[in-house]
Amino acid sequence: MRKVYLDHSATTPVHPEVVDVINKYLTDVWGNPSSIHSFGREAKKGLEEAREKVASLMGADPKEIIFTSGGTEADNMAIIGSAHANEKKGKHIITSQVEHHAVLDAFKHLEKNGFEVTYLPVDEEGLVSVAEVERAIREDTTFISIMHVNNEIGTIQPVEEIGAITREKGIIFHVDAVQSYGKIPVDVKQMNVDLLTASSHKIYGPKGAGCLYIRKGVKVPSFTLGGGQEKKRRPGTENMPGIVGFGKAAEIAARDYEGEMKRLSGLRDKLVTGIEERIPDIRINGHRTKRLPGNANISFRFIEGESLLLSLDMKGIAASSGSACTSGSLDPSHVLLAIGLSHEIAHGSLRMTLGGSNTQEDIDYVLEVLPEIVERLRSMSPLYQRKEACKQKECYEHVQ
Ligand SMILES: *Cc1c(COP(=O)(O)O)cnc(C)c1O
Numbered sequence: 001m002r003k004v005y006l007d008h009s010a011t012t013p014v015h016p017e018v019v020d021v022i023n024k025y026l027t028d029v030w031g032n033p034s035s036i037h038s039f040g041r042e043a044k045k046g047l048e049e050a051r052e053k054v055a056s057l058m059g060a061d062p063k064e065i066i067f068t069s070g071g072t073e074a075d076n077m078a079i080i081g082s083a084h085a086n087e088k089k090g091k092h093i094i095t096s097q098v099e100h101h102a103v104l105d106a107f108k109h110l111e112k113n114g115f116e117v118t119y120l121p122v123d124e125e126g127l128v129s130v131a132e133v134e135r136a137i138r139e140d141t142t143f144i145s146i147m148h149v150n151n152e153i154g155t156i157q158p159v160e161e162i163g164a165i166t167r168e169k170g171i172i173f174h175v176d177a178v179q180s181y182g183k184i185p186v187d188v189k190q191m192n193v194d195l196l197t198a199s200s201h202k203i204y205g206p207k208g209a210g211c212l213y214i215r216k217g218v219k220v221p222s223f224t225l226g227g228g229q230e231k232k233r234r235p236g237t238e239n240m241p242g243i244v245g246f247g248k249a250a251e252i253a254a255r256d257y258e259g260e261m262k263r264l265s266g267l268r269d270k271l272v273t274g275i276e277e278r279i280p281d282i283r284i285n286g287h288r289t290k291r292l293p294g295n296a297n298i299s300f301r302f303i304e305g306e307s308l309l310l311s312l313d314m315k316g317i318a319a320s321s322g323s324a325c326t327s328g329s330l331d332p333s334h335v336l337l338a339i340g341l342s343h344e345i346a347h348g349s350l351r352m353t354l355g356g357s358n359t360q361e362d363i364d365y366v367l368e369v370l371p372e373i374v375e376r377l378r379s380m381s382p383l384y385q386r387k388e389a390c391k392q393k394e395c396y397e398h399v400q
Helices: 016-027 038-056 071-085 101-112 130-136 159-169 240-278 305-314 334-338 343-347 360-379 382-393
Strands: 065-068 092-096 116-120 141-145 172-176 195-199 210-214 282-285 295-300 349-353
Touching (some): 038 240, 065 071, 071 141, 071 172, 071 195, 071 210, 092 101, 101 116, 116 130, 159 172, 240 360, 305 349, 334 343, 343 349, 360 382
Parallel strands (some): 092 116, 141 172
Antiparallel strands (some): 065 210, 195 210, 282 295, 295 349
């Protein structure tokens, strides 16, 4: 059976060139980068080269990069660290309603510990309003965190403009760029950010590696205590295979991402238009143009995202959904609710995120398989049957 992976925002396969580098650091170069002998020096060289590559892809100085265990740790460190470092100045902090849980849960933690949080709403395409950011800022606001690209609906936020405001007002600005770094242009100077999160496994690197960019002079206290690694901000012997793999992935992304942006936008548009032509009663979620090239998020009325996922999986197609039954919660995705979808429509959503492995043939296959699945699931849905019956009788009863 054909296998089609359309879940690149969840994780990506490790690039073969990255695998080679990781192997080298598991077998030949296994020294501790803190050791002063030749084994240590060789590892240290690999560590600093990886730092240069990761920094270069975001226009940063390598000295401003702290390696972490991934995006979640970097988000936590940036938010909790920065809020506490500035708490004497004020305890009001701002974020949006559509952030990743790594950000939202850090804010909730701070809220429980005496901070006041403003969760900014978004419009129906998922955009945060720059004017609303400005209005939310108070005398005691010290920190703002707004993501670059949303992981569910792919909307690209106006971080440059928000950064211009925070810079002028002396507020620390953090951006979770896990879904944009290595996929679209990310430049810390142009974006006016103080702190920025990136993750390796979303850009064809290994899991368990990521980084926090900390602009020179910005204070972020350490969570862990121990050795002097990563300028004492993240002590502990470095995850060398993870870090050099992340470095290689950043190098490859720098080389390939512009071409991939065009190719993936083309494939995504073909997928979305194909679905629009073949399947009625759908809603395209996210911004039409300000969106990640490989992201398609579509709600199918009258069906459950979970059943759609299972049926697609049986045909070898892997995607994800804003329906949350698997996570043990009955509420659909907070992002889909924030853009104003009803529970019913949010539960029928499907996220397909394209990446390196996808081809035209993959899209053709999805367009062949998906309409049949949707039709079959709808035929079992009481709401859909009622709607069809109404059509035949020309009754105008409104169907929810
Ligand atoms: C995946 C993701 C994270 C978490 O990164 P990990 O490296 O998996 O911890 C954080 N933010 C966003 C937007 C993500 O998509």
